[in-house]
Amino acid sequence: MKKPLGPVRRAFSPWDNPSEQPFIEFCNVTKRFGRVVAVDDLSLKIYEREFHALLGGSGCGKTTLIRMLAGFEVPSEGQIYLQGQDLSGVPPYKRPMNMMFQSYALFPHMSVTKNIAFGLEMDGLPSREIKDRVYDMLALVRLEGFAKRRPHQLTDGQRQRVALARSLAKRPKVLLLDEPLAALEKKLREETQLELINLQEQLKITFLIVTHDQEEAMTVADRISLMHMGKIMQNATPGEIYEQPNSRFVAEFLGDINVLDGQISKKQDDEVQLYSSVLGDHLDVHYPTPAEVGDHAALAIRPEKMRISLDKPEQTDINAIRGEVWDIAYMGDVSIYHVKVAETETLRAIVANTTRLVQRPITWEDQVWLSWDSDAGVILLA
Amino acid sequence: MLSRPSWFNITSLVVGFSFLYLPIVILIVFSFNDAQLATVWSGFSTRWYGGMLQNEQLMQAVWITLRIGLTSATLATVLGTLAALVLARQGRFFGRSLFSGMIYAPLVMPEVILGLSLVLLFVAMDQNQGFWTIMIAHTTFSMCYVTVIVQSRLSEFDRSLEEAAMDLGCPPVRTFFHITLPQILPGILAGWMLAFTLSLNDLVIASFNAGPETTTLPMRIYGQVKLGGTPEINAISTILILLMTVGVILASVLTKRQRLKRMEEERLAAAHL
Numbered sequence A: 001m002k003k004p005l006g007p008v009r010r011a012f013s014p015w016d017n018p019s020e021q022p023f024i025e026f027c028n029v030t031k032r033f034g035r036v037v038a039v040d041d042l043s044l045k046i047y048e049r050e051f052h053a054l055l056g057g058s059g060c061g062k063t064t065l066i067r068m069l070a071g072f073e074v075p076s077e078g079q080i081y082l083q084g085q086d087l088s089g090v091p092p093y094k095r096p097m098n099m100m101f102q103s104y105a106l107f108p109h110m111s112v113t114k115n116i117a118f119g120l121e122m123d124g125l126p127s128r129e130i131k132d133r134v135y136d137m138l139a140l141v142r143l144e145g146f147a148k149r150r151p152h153q154l155t156d157g158q159r160q161r162v163a164l165a166r167s168l169a170k171r172p173k174v175l176l177l178d179e180p181l182a183a184l185e186k187k188l189r190e191e192t193q194l195e196l197i198n199l200q201e202q203l204k205i206t207f208l209i210v211t212h213d214q215e216e217a218m219t220v221a222d223r224i225s226l227m228h229m230g231k232i233m234q235n236a237t238p239g240e241i242y243e244q245p246n247s248r249f250v251a252e253f254l255g256d257i258n259v260l261d262g263q264i265s266k267k268q269d270d271e272v273q274l275y276s277s278v279l280g281d282h283l284d285v286h287y288p289t290p291a292e293v294g295d296h297a298a299l300a301i302r303p304e305k306m307r308i309s310l311d312k313p314e315q316t317d318i319n320a321i322r323g324e325v326w327d328i329a330y331m332g333d334v335s336i337y338h339v340k341v342a343e344t345e346t347l348r349a350i351v352a353n354t355t356r357l358v359q360r361p362i363t364w365e366d367q368v369w370l371s372w373d374s375d376a377g378v379i380l381l382a
Numbered sequence B: 001m002l003s004r005p006s007w008f009n010i011t012s013l014v015v016g017f018s019f020l021y022l023p024i025v026i027l028i029v030f031s032f033n034d035a036q037l038a039t040v041w042s043g044f045s046t047r048w049y050g051g052m053l054q055n056e057q058l059m060q061a062v063w064i065t066l067r068i069g070l071t072s073a074t075l076a077t078v079l080g081t082l083a084a085l086v087l088a089r090q091g092r093f094f095g096r097s098l099f100s101g102m103i104y105a106p107l108v109m110p111e112v113i114l115g116l117s118l119v120l121l122f123v124a125m126d127q128n129q130g131f132w133t134i135m136i137a138h139t140t141f142s143m144c145y146v147t148v149i150v151q152s153r154l155s156e157f158d159r160s161l162e163e164a165a166m167d168l169g170c171p172p173v174r175t176f177f178h179i180t181l182p183q184i185l186p187g188i189l190a191g192w193m194l195a196f197t198l199s200l201n202d203l204v205i206a207s208f209n210a211g212p213e214t215t216t217l218p219m220r221i222y223g224q225v226k227l228g229g230t231p232e233i234n235a236i237s238t239i240l241i242l243l244m245t246v247g248v249i250l251a252s253v254l255t256k257r258q259r260l261k262r263m264e265e266e267r268l269a270a271a272h273l
Helices: A062-070 A112-122 A127-140 A156-168 A186-203 A214-220 A238-243 A248-253 B007-031 B047-054 B056-089 B096-108 B111-124 B131-156 B160-167 B172-201 B204-209 B217-226 B231-271
Strands: A024-033 A036-046 A051-055 A077-082 A097-100 A174-178 A206-211 A223-228 A231-236 A258-268 A271-276 A281-286 A296-301 A307-309 A319-330 A334-342 A345-352 A367-372 A378-380
Touching: A024 A062, A036 A062, A036 A077, A036 A231, A051 A062, A051 A214, A062 A097, A062 A174, A062 A206, A097 A156, A097 B160, A112 A127, A112 A156, A127 A156, A156 A174, A156 A186, A186 A206, A186 A214, A206 A214, A214 A238, A223 A238, A223 A248, A231 A238, A231 A248, A248 A258, A248 A296, A248 A378, A258 A281, A258 A345, A271 A296, A281 A319, A307 A345, A334 A367, B007 B231, B047 B056, B047 B231, B056 B096, B056 B131, B056 B172, B056 B217, B056 B231, B096 B131, B111 B131, B111 B204, B131 B172, B131 B204, B160 B172, B172 B217, B172 B231, B204 B217, B217 B231
Parallel strands: A051 A206, A051 A223, A097 A174, A174 A206
Antiparallel strands: A024 A036, A024 A077, A223 A231, A258 A271, A258 A296, A271 A281, A296 A378, A307 A367, A319 A334, A319 A367, A334 A345
């Protein structure tokens, strides 16, 4: 299965094509548990062969959403369609999709072979074919030597692969993955993420993954739906959701970000000027925004887009502010500088440690300049 | 910390164990007594074990007791498992606390009252007392024990296993037999064993509900002892004790060995990363 990562993944963006029919569609789906609203009037379209990630903290409704798709929960309101067919009333054992559970849910009293064959036996396939398919699946997840083992005789990583093989054995139209890698240690998890991507390209089926790990979502998914309190806050490709967050929540959920509150003081097309009262300074931003002069807004800049220097930058078409180094977090590959730019405002700049110098030119309590390009930041309204 | 036991510890251990087991030891010793009188030792003999087998009344009582035990334990296991499934799975439904209260009531209800109420019921229903009435009575009071055991097993059961089975195309009833039942089987078997033992031991409820033709072994033993115990009773009691002991040891050895094997295999799996 381990083929080299191809040159570039094919340009795949059916969501931009208005004539494309969604493969899975959630239409105004609401799910209540008693008085708690787990999923709140949510609509979402997922396309064929898409790798879609539902990302969010615990209790955001992502697991409820995937469980409704699998048929384990019934929506309180709204419909779910698969290839245009309404799924309401279809029991889980008749839905052409399979799920990989967070706990793997391997049947402890059955061998690896029996576990993988279970779904095929339920379909009443001839035993000859079951045998072949189980063998293919074992080869796919590289567990040929473990066919006769019981689940408790396997390591976590092997169990995870058995669960994956079992959920793929029936060749489902959609594979649902509920926090599939949460139990694996970091290194194995990263490897498995790449394997999942390759597997999805190889099998050409639609994957829907639920995860709380933003790096995992960014790594594997074509598109990410970031969920919060039963709603989708933003549904976009990893690049868009990171570089063009539509709200402060999304910006702050994904990675680290500096947010400066202010007021729009000047605007001409996409050239915006924001006045920050904390800094007492006007900041230039190149970003399309519906905001008008006088509106309250915030400027958000990722720390890795900030530059830090001892001398004032010579360029004049960039933003540059003075500050004092308050703290330095050395992470090995990068260092994070916390720079106090006002009494109540500290901004962070990430600098890659490209040389093997332990002694850095900039250190605690140095007076420094923070600078960034006008198109590095994002205007947030909410 | 392994330290030398103090004299106090040794004494309390000896006193405690004697209190528990001395009567049983005496019973076993006297079952090998040659004398007719149960209280005077007059030499070793196994003749009462032979005599016991010749005693038709005693053997009939054994046979009835076994039949009642087997049928009532089986019935109690089926009903108790169903009750446990409802309690563990149905979530909150109208009358749940009443239902669970009524299931568990026989655990604390005095046997005399349970026996008496069943007699009144059978008389009102105009049923002849005999095998069936004792069997039903035993089912009634042993069912709650099965429910307790199976319910605790169910509470450990990972429900995602059932969901996984259904997700793979298995309808609910097949899921129960393919996935749920094998997982809770140890609990069900333990419940059956307990119900069987309870039925075997019961004197009070059986006495209330027995007919003239159905004397169970505990009833027979009790009756004989009141007339002055015979060594035959000691002999059959010794055999019962032996059977119980072997059963308990076997069960604990089996589960312990299974657990050790499992732990060893898990260790090996982790080592061969």
